[in-house]
Amino acid sequence: MDEEQLLFTLFSIVSIAFGGVIGSFINVCAYRLPEGRSVISPGSRCPKCASPIAWYDNIPVISWVLLRAKCRECGEWISWRYPLVEAITAGLGFLVFWRFGISVAxxxxxxxxxxxxxxxIVDLTDWIIPNEVTLPGIPLSIGVALLAMWFPDSGIRVLGHFLPVFNALIGVIVGGASLYLLDKISLLLLKKRGMGMGDVKLLAMLGGFFGYPGVLMVVMVASVIGSIVGVIMITVAKKAPTVAPSETDDEDDEDMVALSGHYLPFGPYLCLGGLVVMFFGADIYDYYMAMVDLGM
Ligand SMILES: [Zn+2]
Structure with a gap:
């Protein structure tokens, strides 16, 4: 194994472990944020017997397997959802490293x-998009653009290009304003909500990270995936996931897009769109530009 392979292996393991540890924290957040509880203290506890979970029983995925999915104290089953989330974020950790290499990015x-x-997760389970993510996320996205400006070698690139801070700000405004206006137009013409304020803040945040026109690509990818999944769900299951309308009247709680009378959460598709643009934005952009050059 030469030095390059050794570094790749070492940083792959670090990225996977980092992703897994964040996944473990996300499990806590997904469980506590909708209930308005602190995600810092108290530490992780068994939901049944409330005994604190030791660090060695809280290692992402591995502990769940070693404990055979049971609490060490009371034997209560621990949901497969926890290791699944940790495995997904660990996998994303590797993919990000594989794509962006040893860099600040x-x-x-x-x-x-x-x-x-x-x-x-929170949008699928509780029909809300947590402000705890989107509100700090907007200034953080501008901070990342500033970081990239100060450190040109950071590897932070949007659609394969350097993202100026001004461009990130335009992304926030375009992302937030487009969904906000869509909601107001829907209210005016269709007499129903088009978008929840959670989606507005989420796309503003993604606009900050991917700038303009990156934010438009996020919406485009999200809409394509959302339409395909929506049509499949309506034709196969004959209905979309049901939601009691009375529970979603609150402005911050409602984030569904109407599709032939069926309601689907749009947040997960925006998130998926963000991930696709993060990994493949440059390729999609180059492909599009090549098509335009060919006059297609
Ligand atoms: Zn227990």
């Missing part, structure tokens, strides 16, 4: 990817 994008996993 890698830890930044591992955290962003894990945050999008958290938003997806």
């Amino acid at each position: 890698t830890p930044v994008y591992i955290i962003l990817a894990a945050s999008l996993v958290l938003v997806t």
Whole structure:
């Protein structure tokens, strides 16, 4: 094994472990944020017997396997959801390293990817997009653009290009304003909500990370995936996931897009769109530009 392979192996393991540890924290957040509880203290406890979980019983994926999915104290089953989330973020950790290499961009994008996993889980389970992610996420996205400006070798590139801070700010405004206006137009013309404020803040955050026109690519990818999944769900299952409308009247709670009378959460698709742009934005952009050059 030469030096290059050794570094690749070493940093792959570090990225996978980093992703897994963040996944473990995301499990805590996904469980506590919708209940408005602190994600810092108290430490992780068994939901049944409330005994604190020791660090050696809290190693991502590995502990769940070693404990055979049971609490060490009371034997209560531990849901497969926890190791699944940890495995997903660990896998994303590796993919980010594989894509961005040894650079400042890698830890930044591992955290962003894990945050999008958290938003997806909470939106699917509790029909809300946590402000705890999107509100700090907007200034952080501008901070990342500043970081890239100060450190040109950071590897932070959007659609394969350097992202100026001004461009990130335009992304926040375009991302937030487009969904906000869509919601107002929907209210005016269709007399129903088009978008929840959670989606507005989420796309503003993604706009900050991917700039303009990156934010438009996020919406485009999200819409394509959302339409395909929506049509499949409606034709196969004959219905989309049901949700009681009375529970979603609150402005911050409602984030569904109407599709032929069926309601689907749009947040997960925006998150997926963000991940696709993060990994493949440059390729999609180059492909598009090549098509335009060919006059197609
Ligand atoms: Zn227990």
